[in-house]
Amino acid sequence: MKAYLLLILILANGVCAQTKSEVTDSARFSSNLKQAELYKETDRKKSVQYNEEALSIAQKNNKKLDEAACLDLKGYILNKDNKFGTALQCYLAAFVLVENLENYDKSWFSGKAGVPHYRLRLLANIHQNFAHVMRATGNNENALFHYRESESLFKKIGDRESFISIMFMGAVYIDLNKLDSALVYEKMAEQLLNQTEDKKYGCIVYRFTGDIYFKQGNMRLAKKYYKMGILSANAEGNLSGLMNNHVGLARYYMAEKQKDSSRFYARKVLKGFSSLKGNSAKDIDVGVAYEIMFQAYLLNGEVDSTLKYMQLAIIAKDSINKEKVSNLAVFQSLSFKEQLRLQQLEKEKELMENKFRTNSMMAGLVVVIIFGLLLYRNNRRKQKANKVLEAAFSNLQTTQNQLIQSEKMASLGELIAGIAHEIQNPLNFVNNFSEGSVDLARELKEEVAANRNLSPEEKTDFESVADLLIQNQEKINHHGKRADAIVKGMLQHSRGSSGQKVHTDVNALADEFLRISYHGLRAKDKSFNALMKTNFDDSLDKINLIPQDIGRVILNLVTNAFYAVNEKQKVCKAELVGPGRIYEPTVSISTKKLGHKVEITVSDNGDGIPQKILDKIFQPFFTTKPSGQGTGLGLSLSYDIITKGHNGDFSVETKEGEGSSFIVTLPI
Amino acid sequence: MKILVVDDEKDVQLLFELRFRREIKSGEVTMVFAFSGQEALDYLKSHVDEGILVLSDINMPGMNGLELLKHIKEDFDNPPPVVMMITAYGDDDNFQTAKGLGAEGFLTKPVDFAMLKEKLKAWAV
Numbered sequence: 001m002k003a004y005l006l007l008i009l010i011l012a013n014g015v016c017a018q019t020k021s022e023v024t025d026s027a028r029f030s031s032n033l034k035q036a037e038l039y040k041e042t043d044r045k046k047s048v049q050y051n052e053e054a055l056s057i058a059q060k061n062n063k064k065l066d067e068a069a070c071l072d073l074k075g076y077i078l079n080k081d082n083k084f085g086t087a088l089q090c091y092l093a094a095f096v097l098v099e100n101l102e103n104y105d106k107s108w109f110s111g112k113a114g115v116p117h118y119r120l121r122l123l124a125n126i127h128q129n130f131a132h133v134m135r136a137t138g139n140n141e142n143a144l145f146h147y148r149e150s151e152s153l154f155k156k157i158g159d160r161e162s163f164i165s166i167m168f169m170g171a172v173y174i175d176l177n178k179l180d181s182a183l184v185y186e187k188m189a190e191q192l193l194n195q196t197e198d199k200k201y202g203c204i205v206y207r208f209t210g211d212i213y214f215k216q217g218n219m220r221l222a223k224k225y226y227k228m229g230i231l232s233a234n235a236e237g238n239l240s241g242l243m244n245n246h247v248g249l250a251r252y253y254m255a256e257k258q259k260d261s262s263r264f265y266a267r268k269v270l271k272g273f274s275s276l277k278g279n280s281a282k283d284i285d286v287g288v289a290y291e292i293m294f295q296a297y298l299l300n301g302e303v304d305s306t307l308k309y310m311q312l313a314i315i316a317k318d319s320i321n322k323e324k325v326s327n328l329a330v331f332q333s334l335s336f337k338e339q340l341r342l343q344q345l346e347k348e349k350e351l352m353e354n355k356f357r358t359n360s361m362m363a364g365l366v367v368v369i370i371f372g373l374l375l376y377r378n379n380r381r382k383q384k385a386n387k388v389l390e391a392a393f394s395n396l397q398t399t400q401n402q403l404i405q406s407e408k409m410a411s412l413g414e415l416i417a418g419i420a421h422e423i424q425n426p427l428n429f430v431n432n433f434s435e436g437s438v439d440l441a442r443e444l445k446e447e448v449a450a451n452r453n454l455s456p457e458e459k460t461d462f463e464s465v466a467d468l469l470i471q472n473q474e475k476i477n478h479h480g481k482r483a484d485a486i487v488k489g490m491l492q493h494s495r496g497s498s499g500q501k502v503h504t505d506v507n508a509l510a511d512e513f514l515r516i517s518y519h520g521l522r523a524k525d526k527s528f529n530a531l532m533k534t535n536f537d538d539s540l541d542k543i544n545l546i547p548q549d550i551g552r553v554i555l556n557l558v559t560n561a562f563y564a565v566n567e568k569q570k571v572c573k574a575e576l577v578g579p580g581r582i583y584e585p586t587v588s589i590s591t592k593k594l595g596h597k598v599e600i601t602v603s604d605n606g607d608g609i610p611q612k613i614l615d616k617i618f619q620p621f622f623t624t625k626p627s628g629q630g631t632g633l634g635l636s637l638s639y640d641i642i643t644k645g646h647n648g649d650f651s652v653e654t655k656e657g658e659g660s661s662f663i664v665t666l667p668i
Numbered sequence: 669m670k671i672l673v674v675d676d677e678k679d680v681q682l683l684f685e686l687r688f689r690r691e692i693k694s695g696e697v698t699m700v701f702a703f704s705g706q707e708a709l710d711y712l713k714s715h716v717d718e719g720i721l722v723l724s725d726i727n728m729p730g731m732n733g734l735e736l737l738k739h740i741k742e743d744f745d746n747p748p749p750v751v752m753m754i755t756a757y758g759d760d761d762n763f764q765t766a767k768g769l770g771a772e773g774f775l776t777k778p779v780d781f782a783m784l785k786e787k788l789k790a791w792a793v
Contacts, residue, residue: 421727424756428778429679435781436686484778491758 029057065107068097085330091130117157124153163192203233203241243272263296287317434476441469489633499546507536513554533588549641556634557602561587564606605659670698674708674724705731726755741770
């Protein structure tokens, strides 16, 4: 309440600090507020004028805290005039401004050079003044709450005004007729008062204490405190406080039936009102003064005066009550609105909370979803990784199987090589003994022919037996040589190549082996003839290969092709092909460059390869030639040379009745 | 001409006697047989001054043909016997080793006697 005095002090300092120039808004604000404070008890109209001016300056400069200070003062004055409703509005507006933390520095008095804890001080002040309104309107619970708030705030910033809040808490308890509690608070306030040099508002503490004792019937202490209150009020120059103490004493003396003294103090109260010049005093009104007067006269037995003051008291009380009732009605409607507003605020708060809850739930959900997505992605990755691993694993297994297989094949190869060599030894005997035996049989035949002791019949018999022997031995020799050829082929298969890769002209190589094959066949069979076609790619560079091996492959393929066309020609001749259906046996060889590969194709227009044996042609020992004519190792060996020896591809295209093409692809 | 045939197979004797029947009959060729490397070395030691042509198998138990060849070429230098290797293992390794050790010829089994006889004639001249 009286914190304004402090404010004025500070304001005065502020004015001095502000370069003594009243032109600035800061200085104008300060001086206006100072004037408002100055006149707030003595001339409310002026006070209000100055305050409004200060308020507009604060609003213009967006000094929210200073605006709140003006509103606080405005509320104070309105409360004094019992305009509780509008006072309430002022305080509520002030609360909004001060409670907003963002406004902490929006004042000419905040900052390092200004008032320490300016915002909190202001807030405590507003709470206290608001509590006054609540108390005046009988909202004791609210009053207590706001006094408590202001007390704790003042205490926090170390301001002595906390004792004022305590003192008024005691007053509220008096209003509630809880005298023991009230006394506790007043004693507390008195104690705090005694601790400071500044005795301001002491008169009020004494008066409240006196009231409590009076109500408790402790007349001696009541009188003592009222007297102390009067002394203090005089020292402070607090007229309203003095009057209240006078009221107390007047009542005391009435209770004590001391007629003169009661009338004396009653008159003092009434006098006090005239010196208030129409301003209201705290806690008492003129009605109370008249009431005391008529009671005092009643005690004195002065009927006329009693009636006069009784009437005055009734009129005053009536008008005051009317005013109060109307003011209370305004207040109540406003406070109802305020309640509605608070409810609205609460609802909004709830809505906000709900919104916040919803938002946090949404946020939580989003987090969960993100987490889920992460997990899902991880899972997907793991699955992918698993697939890769599985693929790698199956690859590994395949490779392992291939390794085992190739290891098996290698050992089988060694075994075959060993067997082949060992077979060479017995074959050596078979072939040579049979050959030797042919010679012996021939000698025998010659001996028989030269022998004269034998009859011609006997000679014929012997000779025919010798001929059979020769024939048999020749057969043994022939088949021995067959076995020898097979074994030699097997050895070649298992031994692999010992040749070195050299840069080779594939076209020349193909051409050479085509001719070798053709002339070899012609040498064996004079009737053999076939058309040879070559189609070489001239852009082909020399490529790295083992010429003997590739030559061998070409030789095998070309020989097979010649064999195929020759077979077909035999059949065609036998079937006596009609005119226009002359078969022209043709073998062609071509080379083609395909990026980083070379393709060598050997084609024939023979009968083709039946589908059912197509997958067997690369198997070792598979042959379609009559027994004794082929070892069945040619294609198998060629396949190995191309795929293993040269990392190439070997494939076959065939159409039954139209011919076959063997395609060798070699990397460059 | 004296020919020492070294082979662990006893049938080799019959085969050579059969295939060289005429030459033996006419006294053109004398055939001696040894059934191991050691046996061949012993024979050569006891007939140092004779000109002997050695036909040896490679794959034999105990001392093999290549070891025998080595011994012969190291131990007998006056006159140095002519050595031909006869083997079922007609691979490059064996051929090169035999050549390196000083073998005069290299034949693969089954033995082509016609070719052998040609070579012998060339040596005899």
